Amino acid sequence: MKRRSSCDYPLMAFCGIIFFLLYIFQYTDNIPGSGSGTFPQLMLGASLFSGMFFGDKYGAIFGFFLGTFVDAVSAETLCYNGIMMMLIGYFGGVAVQRLINNNFRSAILLIFISAVIYYFGIWSIMHFNVVRLKAEIFRSLFLTVLFSLPIYALLYFAVKLRKKQLMKRG
Amino acid sequence: MRFFLRSKRFKIICGITAGLIALSIVLRLIGGVIAPQASILGAVAQPFRSVATYFSNKIDDFKTKYYTGDQLLKENQKLQSRLDELTSQVVDYNDLKKENDFLKNFLEIKEKHKDWKFESATLISRDHGASGASFTINKGSVNGVAARDPVITSSGLVGYITEVGPSYSKVTTILSENIHVGGLDYRTSDVGVVSGDAKYVKKGQCVLKNLPRSCSVALNDIVVTVGGEIFPEGLVIGTIESISSDESQTAITAVLKPGTDISEIRDVMVLTYFEGQGTLDKK
Structure with a gap:
């Protein structure tokens, strides 16, 4: 059942740049539906899908760096995002290598599970005493799942194109 | 499954996670450090x-x-x-007389505190997860900014620096539940604690809590800082918009509209020095 992970450095560098641009974009108040405490965490999807496409090792590395970038601007989370996204990237890779296929349905399932764990962590660690923030967290969870799927599609087509390119080169 | 749990990679991930958790705990205990x-x-x-x-x-x-x-x-x-x-x-x-007294006092404060040092800064990102209760500015320790420095605009108090990096800092605003500022009703001299409240954060409001039941605060009263090691005396926090008894009926709580619209802030001033400022986290 165990599958080998791909290790294409130019492709990973390209994805790294795309993730960094997404990271910059997500803090510019221009994401539809965000505001007033509702905020999709695009880096969560980026970490998970890195694991799914590049394997557990690179998923963990991407997750750690993206999470740390998020930690750099988050209030009072310290290393929470770094830890969480590293684990999500890692287990995303493990899941695809050992348990499920890498397809759109798996992506929906895994991003939903990851977002639930991630936001439950945020709620329980930081806002457990603020009942009213529950609604914002549910909306954020929904937006995270929704906006993460185009990232999966982007990675899927980038990997596909790259494979074609490599095949042409022989 | 057993093979997976014994794999070198899994052990490395567990090690890094444990290390980061330990680092978080240490940094949380130290405070004010990214x-x-x-x-x-x-x-x-x-x-x-x-x-x-x-x-x-x-x-x-x-x-x-x-x-x-x-x-x-x-x-x-x-x-x-x-x-x-x-x-x-x-x-x-x-209320011409009251206004005159108020302005006179503020002028006195300004004249009295010629030694106040400012560092202008620009907002570079908001932490949406905290409902606008914190944001990041483009000035850090290399600009002389330190943890617990007050952050203000010309309209009044915004919050204070909670974490400082070399070229950027995180600001916790008065909308955050984690901030507790001594607030004084300028007209009646009633003292309470200004803090954020999840109920009002969306409307950009904060609350003045723990006012004694015997207080005589009224709508539109101006609330200023009491002063201490973190905030200087007399900075405008906001005006009272509504007043109610708290849940235990033992104290009065007033809802404040901050002098500064925090959701619209782009430029702020960091008060890097004032007389009487605490030296706990200063350079």
């Missing part, structure tokens, strides 16, 4: 965030112009300034 890895990556991303924020603001301005039209925007600005002027005049006519 995790080193976040500090480095934050510094790398800071110029890009500044550029992105600049373009984002430009896009916002463009959208406003597109939807409302240039003329309406100008007219709106004109009417807004006229409205501000008239509101200000109404306040003057209603």
